[in-house]
Amino acid sequence: MVYKLVLIDACFDPLSYYFFLNPHSIVNKKIHGIKNLVIFATSNSSYNHRQTMKLYKANIIFTREKDHFEVVEHGYVGVENGRVVDVASSADAFDQQPEEIIDYGDRLLIPAMNDMHVHAGQYRNQGISMDMELLEWLNNYTFPEEAKFSDTRYARRMYSRFVHDLWRFGTMRTATFATTHLESTRLLMELFREAGMGAMVGKVNMDCNSIDALLESVDEAVAANEALIAEWNDPDGLVRPIITPRFIPSCSSAMLRACGEQAQKYQVPVQSHLSENLGEIALVRELEPESRFYGDAYDRYGLFGQTPTIMAHCVFSEGEELELMRRRNVMVAHCPTSNINLITGIAPIRSFLDNGIKVGLGSDISGGHDMSIMRVMVYAIQQSKLYNQKYRDKHFLSLSEAFWIATKSAGSFFGRVGSFEPGYEFDALVIDDSSLNYGNYTLTQRLERFIYVGDDRHIAVRFCRGQEIPEPRILD
Numbered sequence: 001m002v003y004k005l006v007l008i009d010a011c012f013d014p015l016s017y018y019f020f021l022n023p024h025s026i027v028n029k030k031i032h033g034i035k036n037l038v039i040f041a042t043s044n045s046s047y048n049h050r051q052t053m054k055l056y057k058a059n060i061i062f063t064r065e066k067d068h069f070e071v072v073e074h075g076y077v078g079v080e081n082g083r084v085v086d087v088a089s090s091a092d093a094f095d096q097q098p099e100e101i102i103d104y105g106d107r108l109l110i111p112a113m114n115d116m117h118v119h120a121g122q123y124r125n126q127g128i129s130m131d132m133e134l135l136e137w138l139n140n141y142t143f144p145e146e147a148k149f150s151d152t153r154y155a156r157r158m159y160s161r162f163v164h165d166l167w168r169f170g171t172m173r174t175a176t177f178a179t180t181h182l183e184s185t186r187l188l189m190e191l192f193r194e195a196g197m198g199a200m201v202g203k204v205n206m207d208c209n210s211i212d213a214l215l216e217s218v219d220e221a222v223a224a225n226e227a228l229i230a231e232w233n234d235p236d237g238l239v240r241p242i243i244t245p246r247f248i249p250s251c252s253s254a255m256l257r258a259c260g261e262q263a264q265k266y267q268v269p270v271q272s273h274l275s276e277n278l279g280e281i282a283l284v285r286e287l288e289p290e291s292r293f294y295g296d297a298y299d300r301y302g303l304f305g306q307t308p309t310i311m312a313h314c315v316f317s318e319g320e321e322l323e324l325m326r327r328r329n330v331m332v333a334h335c336p337t338s339n340i341n342l343i344t345g346i347a348p349i350r351s352f353l354d355n356g357i358k359v360g361l362g363s364d365i366s367g368g369h370d371m372s373i374m375r376v377m378v379y380a381i382q383q384s385k386l387y388n389q390k391y392r393d394k395h396f397l398s399l400s401e402a403f404w405i406a407t408k409s410a411g412s413f414f415g416r417v418g419s420f421e422p423g424y425e426f427d428a429l430v431i432d433d434s435s436l437n438y439g440n441y442t443l444t445q446r447l448e449r450f451i452y453v454g455d456d457r458h459i460a461v462r463f464c465r466g467q468e469i470p471e472p473r474i475l476d
């Protein structure tokens, strides 16, 4: 007679739990020659002694503050239940024994990227049609493309490529516009969920100043938003809806009011565009004559920080608008590539930082042409240098500031995301820069070279919320 002793922990271990619930079935099947089974159940207190923490060993670089990097050469990040336990230079520094140590050798380990403004429904137009300013560009190129997403087969092809490209460039959290179409928006959310990547996805709401194929009634918009909120609005969910009035010129007062009411009723965040282009700002002045400035027009409808809010661009935001953004904790999605491609201007990013306004970076595909947030960091730094040529008191961005903006500052919109401080969700990239590392570089120089001259081929492993994210499927 062979006896097997199984120590049951009353929680969390599915196999033990199965034994606990089904001892007879195990015994009867005589698994592995075991003819009998003796089971001991232990109290929950033993859970504290279980080894569930993993340690990831590599050259660790992240930011706590914008002004400098935290660097731990050949250090360890402890991760448990998807969150960072701590970072240390020795495995012995952790209170508990790790379940496993994963050693990435001489590679870099950095927080993953966050894209705070991008249009999934413009993915096909990435890198084309850069010969017009915003309002003409929307009417001639962008609206006709977005209209194609009434066809879910087309949406499936484009959106699966879009999610795949985000993965490729190490963007694990995204705030994205879809189009006005409910079904294809739902499909995009399912693709993010299937990939295991975090996203706030907005079904675009618009009822005026566009082509007929994209216009909807206020009732239709409200019903579609309600459906997505009912299906997806789990505050802990990786994929969530975000209320998305396209911008003031595309929305009637009734539409803006309905969007603001829904955002507050269901505590759903908001995203839109603000002060991007001088023609647009003049149009908003005409459409909303009672508003003192563009941001005030959103504010009147409860769309300016009443729930967490992202406003893209803010190139011409100043004075009262900046002050209201600061008070309401409105996050700027700074999109430097788009601002140049659409002949918009240079956003005053130093003024945002000096005024205590939160900033993240956006690729703004397809006004922007580059999906890589690393490259967007470079453009942001370069534009801040051009800005500095005209406004000498506005110092240009340092590398650590750009990195902090792209990771920790942007990530704050999704919770505790974008750093390796204790309690942060483990969103991370393992960077294999061996092909770039031939010059006796310091660790921060290696990071700088990856950002400036590296690309997606140097990203070896991606994590979102502690899970390693495999390559998503491209669908046809």
Ligand SMILES: [Zn+2]
Pocket (backbone or CB within 6 Å): 117, 118, 119, 273, 312, 364, 367
């Ligand atoms: Zn945009």
